[in-house]
């Protein structure tokens with residue numbers, strides 16, 4: 001679709017093209033946000049990351065492309081690069097996506113996790129505040145931790161009461177496990193940076209929006225171990241299960257696969273972020289849950305659905321034993337813990353931005369697994385054949 005030049009916001013005001021400093025633009029969410037901004041808006045992106053593989057298709061190509069000249073890639077590590085302030089200063093808005101955000105790292109690399117999600121984000125917040133620049137910061141649904149309901153007795157009827165499990169931005173508490181459960185290093189660091197941003201808003205007038213994504217999934221999420229990422233790496237569940245399906249191995253269910261998640265299609269979620277970007281008067285000062293409450297499954301149900309969908313899109317029968325149980329200690333190591341249930345309350349985002357997710361879990365898995373099969377099946381086949389031959 002061609003970039004439109006006469007865009008209007010939700011209140012009918014003309015949106016002038018602006019420059020966005022997007023930190024973490026080379027990741028899963030960043031790549032989709034770049035694509036959306038370049039193909040459907042007149043805005044310019046200063047894309048900051050240490051990697052750019054997932055946005056190569058936007059960076060390379062002829063000058064005749066509709067977005068030519070509207071994206072620049074800056075390869076830099078925000079931990080230690082003095083160019084960061086300059087990029088923030090010459091932008092109208094900063095979107096910060098940079099983070100270590102893979103659960104396998106939270107308990108095994110807790111220091112890196114805390115530095116990445118808190119310490120490394122500090123200069124970004126500071127530069128935005130000091131230079132009066134708007135900030136959209138990516139937090140996480142993990143700041144809610146466990147539900148109140150999870151602490152009730154198993155047979156308590158209150159567990160069925162939404163008041164004990166629906167997660168609301170302005171009223172739900174943040175409930176983490178003990179310090180020795182280092183899984184919560186990420187959630188805790190994200191919570192503290194949220195509090196710092198909120199305080200910068202309250203005391204120094206920083207214009208901010210905080211996004212709490214609830215399991216956004218789709219093409220380009222993470223990596224397939226041994227193909228475009230380390231063989232021993234453990235990505236998030238979509239890529240773990242995709243890898244198992246591609247290799248015709250059983251899908252591993254951690255602690256029985258009883259935890260529940262709501263999954264939202266990345267393309268639906270990106271619509272919400274674009275609304276935030278283009279409607280500052282409605283988005284500033286708010287924390288937004290962004291998820292799909294209608295797409296709730298247990299991890300076991302997710303595995304079963306992915307197995308069925310993959311069989312449909314690949315044309316291959318599923319294997320005889322499609323799933324296997326593993327303990328969290330075996331899979332993630334010491335200090336792992338889990339969120340039991342994550343259903344976002346949608347009142348605030350619906351009221352402020354009129355956003356609702358659209359895509360069902362089956363449909364989003366069908367388009368995502370079609371992409372996974374098309375992108376990886378041949379490479380996996382070759383890598384398996386090579387391993388057998390050696």
Ligand SMILES: NC(=O)c1ccc[n+]([C@@H]2O[C@H](COP(=O)([O-])OP(=O)(O)OC[C@H]3O[C@@H](n4cnc5c(N)ncnc54)[C@H](O)[C@@H]3O)[C@@H](O)[C@H]2O)c1
Pocket residue numbers: 023024025026027028029030048049050051076077078079096097098099100101116120138139140141142212213214215216217222
């Ligand atoms: N995908 C989800 O469902 C989800 C859920 C909750 C929260 N989030 C949050 O959204 C953000 C983006 O998540 P994602 O899924 O796209 O993850 P991702 O890992 O694909 O992307 C993060 C990007 O940040 C970059 N980065 C990390 N540290 C950096 C540094 N020091 N300097 C420069 N670049 C750096 C990485 O190279 C990567 O490209 C994260 O803050 C994450 O915590 C995502």
Ligand SMILES: O=c1ccn([C@@H]2O[C@H](COP(=O)(O)OP(=O)(O)O[C@H]3OC[C@](O)(CO)[C@H]3O)[C@@H](O)[C@H]2O)c(=O)[nH]1
Pocket residue numbers: 101102103140141142186213214215235236237238240241251252253254255257259261299338339
């Ligand atoms: O092979 C596997 C991999 C994972 N599981 C279980 O699936 C659940 C979801 O895991 P995952 O997608 O890796 O991550 P979480 O939902 O727990 O956490 C993420 O949520 C948002 C974010 O902040 C950023 O993406 C991140 O922290 C979980 O129960 C695993 O144990 C499995 O059974 N088998």
